[in-house]
Amino acid sequence: MxxxxxxxxxxxxxxxxxxxxxxxxxxxxxxxxxxxxxxxxxxxxxxxxxxxxxxxxxxxxxxxxxxxxxxxxxxxxxxxxxxxxxxxxxxxxxSADAHTRFDATARTYEYHIHLKKNVFSKDLSWYHFRKLNIDKMNEAAKILLEYEDFECFSKTHTDVFTFNCTITEAHWQLNNDNLVFTISANRFLRNMVRAIVGTLINIGLEKIEVQEMRTIIESKNRGKAGFSVPAHGLYLTKVSYPYI
CATH class of the missing domain: 3.30.70.580 (Pseudouridine synthase I, catalytic domain, N-terminal subdomain)
Structure with missing residues (x-):
């Protein structure tokens, strides 16, 4: 069984x-x-x-x-x-052929940031105190839905056969001093979410323009994308199956 x-x-x-x-x-x-x-x-x-x-x-x-x-x-x-x-x-x-990895139709991740120092958020959220333009971050996040090849956000030297992912949701939401990025896709590459968040942070800091997101994705070059944000702010929040 x-x-x-x-x-x-x-x-x-x-x-x-x-x-x-x-x-x-x-x-x-x-x-x-x-x-x-x-x-x-x-x-x-x-x-x-x-x-x-x-x-x-x-x-x-x-x-x-x-x-x-x-x-x-x-x-x-x-x-x-x-x-x-x-x-x-x-x-x-x-059923005997059900598979937790291969049968999953979607996965959702959240990245948590606290904008005000909070001693209770250690290990559970990333503290970022610099001012962010969240409207621009959301505008850039929408661009992700236009593409399928996300090699630019993938950890290098991985053993994947394709860098294609179908992203169905990507947005930021601010609740008081807590900022959460939600992203859903049929699959994710190694380090993909943390690299996306780092790139969006750079846009929020206005180090790069919103439209540069397209240039970064089309480059297929990890070196063009942003930094990888710390792991402790990242959560896998949902795995979807057609029979659950």
């Missing part, structure tokens, strides 16, 4: 989702907990990868087991074993 597990994590103490040879990861910790509670040995296959320090308020993984178990009891027991920065919401059965 195949099962999906829905969970969240604060990424501060982890070297990303994927198991690393000499660093602690979310996948390693969650796999150990589920294997222990269900008394079986299996691999968790995640919906995607997040980098070190990145958070997820909604993430999925799947696993296969023939062990018969009560879903609610398993969730309660796994959560009691897990550290406080990882939480399982539910475990549920799916």
């Amino acid at each position: 195949r099962y999906f597990i829905e969970f969240a994590y604060k990424g501060t103490n982890y070297h990303g989702w994927q198991i690393q040879p000499e660093a602690i990861s979310v996948q390693e910790v969650l796999t150990k907990a589920t294997n222990l509670i269900l008394k079986d040995t299996f691999e968790l296959v995640g919906a995607g990868r997040t980098d070190a320090g990145v958070h997820a308020s909604q993430m999925y993984a799947h696993f296969d087991t023939e062990v018969d178990f009560n879903f609610e009891d398993a969730v309660r027991k796994v959560n009691s074993y897990l550290p406080e920065d990882i939480a399982v919401f539910r475990i549920f059965p799916v």
Whole structure:
């Protein structure tokens, strides 16, 4: 039987989702907990990868087991074993060919910035105190929806076969002193969101003009885009499936 597990994590103490040879990861910790509670040995296959320090308020993984178990009891027991920065919401059965990574139709990320120093936002939001032109940042964000090839925002020397992504949503919203960038697409490249945010910050600082976003995208050159913002402000907030 195949099962999906829905969970969240604060990424501060982890070297990303994927198991690393000499660093602690979310996948390693969650796999150990589920294997222990269900008394079986299996691999968790995640919906995607997040980098070190990145958070997820909604993430999925799947696993296969023939062990018969009560879903609610398993969730309660796994959560009691897990550290406080990882939480399982539910475990549920799916079809044998369901796949958390390949079946996902969309993913949504948020990048959080606090514009006023806040001691409670450490590790959860990036502090940026310089004045930003948010109208220009939103104008530039709309340009992203006109393109599909985002090689300019991709980490170099990756093993992807295509740099094409379909972005369906990209905008900034200010709520008091908190600024949030939301972006949705069918897929994302490594470091893509953080590079996009860095580029939009440069536009907000009026270091470059809004229309230069097109020049940057069309260059397909990572060196033309902006800096990569710190990981701790980034959240994976939603993974969409046609059957959930």
